[in-house]
Amino acid sequence: MSLPLEAAEALLRFAEAQGWEQRARLLMQMGDTLEPLSEAEKVEANRVHGCESVVWLVTEPRAKHWHFKAGSEARLLRGLLALLLVRVQGLTHEELAQVDLRAWFTELGLERQLSPSRSNGLHAVLQRMSQATA
Amino acid sequence: MFQPSPWRDDFPAIAALHRQQQTYLDSAATSQKPQALLDALAHYYGHGAANVHRAQHVPGALATQAFENCRAKLAAWLNAGSAEQIVFTHGATSALNLLAYGLEHGFEAGDEIAVSALEHHANLLPWQQLARRRGLRLVILPIDEQGQLDLDAAMQLIGPRTRLLAVSQLSNVLGTWQPLGPLLAHARAQGALSVVDGAQGVVHARPDLQQLGCDFYVMSSHKLYGPDGVGVLYGRSQALAHVRHWQFGGEMVHLAEYQQASFRPAPLGLEAGTPPIAGVIGLGATLDYLASLDAKAVASHEARLHALLLGGLQERQGIRVLGAPQTALVSFVVEGVHNADIAHVLTEQGIAVRAGHHCAMPLLQHLGLDGAIRVSLGLYNDSDDLQRFFDALDQGLELLR
Numbered sequence: 001m002s003l004p005l006e007a008a009e010a011l012l013r014f015a016e017a018q019g020w021e022q023r024a025r026l027l028m029q030m031g032d033t034l035e036p037l038s039e040a041e042k043v044e045a046n047r048v049h050g051c052e053s054v055v056w057l058v059t060e061p062r063a064k065h066w067h068f069k070a071g072s073e074a075r076l077l078r079g080l081l082a083l084l085l086v087r088v089q090g091l092t093h094e095e096l097a098q099v100d101l102r103a104w105f106t107e108l109g110l111e112r113q114l115s116p117s118r119s120n121g122l123h124a125v126l127q128r129m130s131q132a133t134a
Numbered sequence: 135m136f137q138p139s140p141w142r143d144d145f146p147a148i149a150a151l152h153r154q155q156q157t158y159l160d161s162a163a164t165s166q167k168p169q170a171l172l173d174a175l176a177h178y179y180g181h182g183a184a185n186v187h188r189a190q191h192v193p194g195a196l197a198t199q200a201f202e203n204c205r206a207k208l209a210a211w212l213n214a215g216s217a218e219q220i221v222f223t224h225g226a227t228s229a230l231n232l233l234a235y236g237l238e239h240g241f242e243a244g245d246e247i248a249v250s251a252l253e254h255h256a257n258l259l260p261w262q263q264l265a266r267r268r269g270l271r272l273v274i275l276p277i278d279e280q281g282q283l284d285l286d287a288a289m290q291l292i293g294p295r296t297r298l299l300a301v302s303q304l305s306n307v308l309g310t311w312q313p314l315g316p317l318l319a320h321a322r323a324q325g326a327l328s329v330v331d332g333a334q335g336v337v338h339a340r341p342d343l344q345q346l347g348c349d350f351y352v353m354s355s356h357k358l359y360g361p362d363g364v365g366v367l368y369g370r371s372q373a374l375a376h377v378r379h380w381q382f383g384g385e386m387v388h389l390a391e392y393q394q395a396s397f398r399p400a401p402l403g404l405e406a407g408t409p410p411i412a413g414v415i416g417l418g419a420t421l422d423y424l425a426s427l428d429a430k431a432v433a434s435h436e437a438r439l440h441a442l443l444l445g446g447l448q449e450r451q452g453i454r455v456l457g458a459p460q461t462a463l464v465s466f467v468v469e470g471v472h473n474a475d476i477a478h479v480l481t482e483q484g485i486a487v488r489a490g491h492h493c494a495m496p497l498l499q500h501l502g503l504d505g506a507i508r509v510s511l512g513l514y515n516d517s518d519d520l521q522r523f524f525d526a527l528d529q530g531l532e533l534l535r
């Protein structure tokens with residue numbers, strides 16, 4: 001399965017990044033690309049629990065796929081959310097079910113961010129996404 | 135000026151962490167362990183494990199003796215009076231739950247339980263849930279700007295309806311010692327039982343429980359450089375007699391029939407099932423190690439490091455320290471920067487500190503925060519650890535701002 005275009009671009013940029021500072025800068029830039037959430041979307045029903053920071057995940061059904069939106073007050077976490085969304089946005093249900101998100105973050109050199117002990121909550125976001133789309 | 139820790143090499147994990155480029159500044163969550171403890175565990179498991187208080191055989195007798203010796207050591211360490219007043223649990227949390235169930239029979243609807251506004255969830259939720267089970271009123275004692283319990287308010291709020299007071303000795307978020315002397319005296323005068331959560335306090339000043347004058351005192355071994363899985367509940371003899379059995383099973387029973395049973399008094403009656411034998415023996419070894427140190431030297435080392443930590447944070451722009459921390463730890467937030475982002479950049483640079491609500495969500499809410507960074511110290515930390523933290527913080531903030 002080929003990578004969505006934006007995901008391929010992100011992968012290229014992270015592959016070239018040297019050191020944690022560059023990766024953090026890239027994350028912040030990625031975070032700025034997130035589609036903003038309306039106040040109406042920042043409601044309890046969209047809140048992902050299990051994160052120490054406030055994180056929202058909005059899952060909208062479209063004809064053949066899900067449309068995702070995500071947001072957080074923490075900048076670096078926004079970057080991680082953006083990296084997640086570029087990988088899954090626009091995929092058909094069948095394609096989505098096939099995606100190995102752990103492998104995706106590993107390719108990006110960010111696998112440590114996925115550990116269940118990390119309070120950033122990316123782990124909880126992935127669980128929520130798979131529940132919402134199951 | 136470099137401030138070394140003379141005890142650093144006694145803790146092999148510090149060097150191991152250093153080789154992994156990790157600077158450990160999260161001792162309030164759990165501590166690293168001295169070699170003496172590792173040796174004691176290796177000795178116990180290497181020379182023959184056995185269950186305690188049941189077997190007549192030689193390994194069983196040796197294990198029981200070692201285990202009971204540790205109870206006596208703890209009693210001496212805490213100046214508890216007698217070993218019978220020391221109950222082993224699986225942690226501070228389980229000791230507090232033991233109390234909340236074991237004392238439940240003494241409450242009637244409308245009675246009050248007073249806790250401070252800064253309690254760890256472990257010393258809040260067992261009481262909150264007890265209050266809900268029994269229709270009691272949970273009274274929250276307010277704190278002041280410094281992070282100290284407001285004594286005047288507490289004196290008003292603790293009255294004849296108060297059946298129990300539960301407070302921590304040293305705050306795990308604010309690093310403040312609470313004014314226990316007058317508070318406990320007042321609670322006693324009102325006829326209330328008192329519970330002191332010493333999980334943090336016990337690590338930074340050796341308690342004198344006969345002098346402190348509380349009914350119950352609770353601690354966790356793993357924060358005091360001991361193994362995890364072991365907690366301690368101290369009870370004044372009369373108060374302990376008031377605690378009903380709460381978990382049932384082996385060892386705590388006196389005589390058992392199919393339809394009824396009779397139970398042992400404390401401490402064994404409150405220690406159902408096989409206790410954490412190796413852990414208790416390990417804790418005994420840790421206490422021997424701690425007793426061999428110059429307590430004054432440890433305290434002044436910790437005080438100097440704490441001053442460096444607090445001073446360094448205060449001199450930096452845009453940093454808000456929570457309360458007025460006195461010992462062991464400092465929590466802070468940075469204006470305009472999310473604490474999760476700070477945690478991220480510190481983690482990337484190998485600095486192990488804690489971010490978030492520190493198991494005290496109501497306190498953080500009260501302070502108007504959704505999280506904070508906490509830097510906490512152990513006796514093995516030195517000023518280079520703090521320098522690495524400050525360098526990483528400066529570098530991280532430059533990037534984030």
Ligand SMILES: Cc1ncc(COP(=O)(O)O)c(C=O)c1O
Nearest residue numbers: 225226227254256306333334354
């Ligand atoms: C003040 C305080 N009380 C209770 C606890 C609970 O201790 P444990 O998790 O070892 O049961 C902690 C641990 O973080 C604490 O800091």
